[in-house]
Amino acid sequence: MLSGTVTRLAAFVAVQARRREPLMRLSIFRTPNLAAYTVADRNMITERNPASAGVLAEQLLKVLP
Known part of the structure; x- marks a missing residue:
């Protein structure tokens, strides 16, 4: 179950990183x-x-x- 969750999370991050308008900007974690x-x-x-x-x-x- 945990490995499935990790796989789905990794897939979500990979897809969002490539989208022009992602659901959540991953750069938010680098903001001051x-x-x-x-x-x-x-x-x-x-x-x-x-x-x-x-x-x-x-x-x-x-x-x-």
């Missing part, structure tokens, strides 16, 4: 929107995605006594 990003405003520090965990931890260590 998925990069680490945090925002600090007074007492609130927030992150955009799990890739930001390290940056968030560094900012928290700066703020904590």
